[in-house]
Amino acid sequence: MSSPPLFTPIESLGRLSIQGIRTIGRGGVLAAGAVRALRKLEIWWPRLGEHLYAIGVASVPIALFIATFSGIVLALQASYTLTGGIPMYFVGTLVGKTMILELGPVLTGLALSGRVGASIAAELGTMRVTEQIDALEVLSYDPLAYLVVPRMLAGLIMFPIVVLMAITIGIAAGWLTALGTLDMTSPQFVKGITIFFDPFDVRFAIYKSLSFGLVVTGVGSFYGFTTSGGAEGVGVATTRAVVAGSMLILVLDAFWAKVLL
């Protein structure tokens, strides 16, 4: 017997809540399994290199592309905003602070959520529906050690490196823009960057990117691992990995800002 219409939204909310709790629970089980699988060094160590390359090195072009244009736009918008007697060197301050604290880590994280998270979910999802993960288990490989651990470690190691490169290139792009189009000098721009520079800002960016690396690779692995239902299932898993990964990046961004700043 169907429920009266009044209860339908409540029912939907309840169903969504249960589904959410179940997803968190299953994610926790996978995370705990991945931590346990860390001791199986002989399985994941030989595979770490290829994932460092796929997750880190291969992501550098897109990360730098985004950072370059973010730096340019930041410099232009800063010069547009800073009027009425505010010194121009504040353009450097704004570009530097924003790239280090926010745009470098977050834009790189979101771009990598699309590139890395989607690719992990699609690859593991395809392996799941074609029974390749079952085959790994039958051949006595812990699939978490073989598939998840090297990817998560690669994310943990490479995200901060890619983010630091993106920050550097973003600031450089802002600097060149300031020199070329805003009638600023290099000493002015450098003064703007250094006057409010705090080494903690860089540590803050590293903490954030470490957490983004774990989340993007972990979420991609989770949705890939729990894929069911053939090609359509792989598509659903990939979409969910990108959406959930991106949302978690923004939540973590706010979390770190509240906790560390």
Next chain:
Amino acid sequence: MSIELRDVCKAFGSKEILRGFTLDVQEGKTLSIIGHSGAGKSVTLKHIVGLIRPDSGEVWVDGQNVAGLELDKLYELRRDVGYVFQFAALFDSMTIGENVAMGLRRIPGMYEDEIQVRVRESLSLVDLDGVEDRVPSELSGGMQKRAGLARAIATKPKYLLYDEPTTGLDPLTVTVINRLIVRMSEELGVTGIVVTHDMSSAYEISDEIAMLHEGRIRTRGTVDEIRNTEDRVLRAFIEGRPELLEGT
């Protein structure tokens, strides 16, 4: 008893697949499990290697209760069990040689030279000499199945589980696969369980045949006993005549 399932029940959501499933397989024999699509044949095989745990009941392999084993012990047990997947489940990012070597790399103390020798031997046993450097997508369906079989036998397992080994293959390749299965049993003394709905294959390769119906073994017997069965459900399945089921 080498493999034994005792009163196994398994449901996925509200759908009961196995309902008190009991079966044993004698050492060195090949038993085929036949049954309709979705009857739970593959689920049964996955219970034997611990890929699926029963809701209730027990699965014993080599004197060990699979569901009660810790993960590391389970991985040890799996070294004695080869599994041939329905669609081969070859790792598509690896060459055939690397696929076959995967299980061997988990055997402690095995050197690379030995691994390569064993890879070539295993591929030769399934008549796939010289394909080590090719990737799965370069092989036909039948060759992929044989490569899957080579991967399963490379570790010289005591047990081989075959999930629909001849489905979707042409008659000649079916014959090749059937002969390979018989060879595994006769030459290597492997205990085999074959899940199939291909009756001609089942007759050719089996010492015994068991029919899985409504979550349980409905009938079990030698090839001759199954051929001459009076059981209407089994006759309907063997002869492909659903009208025999009317009134049951």
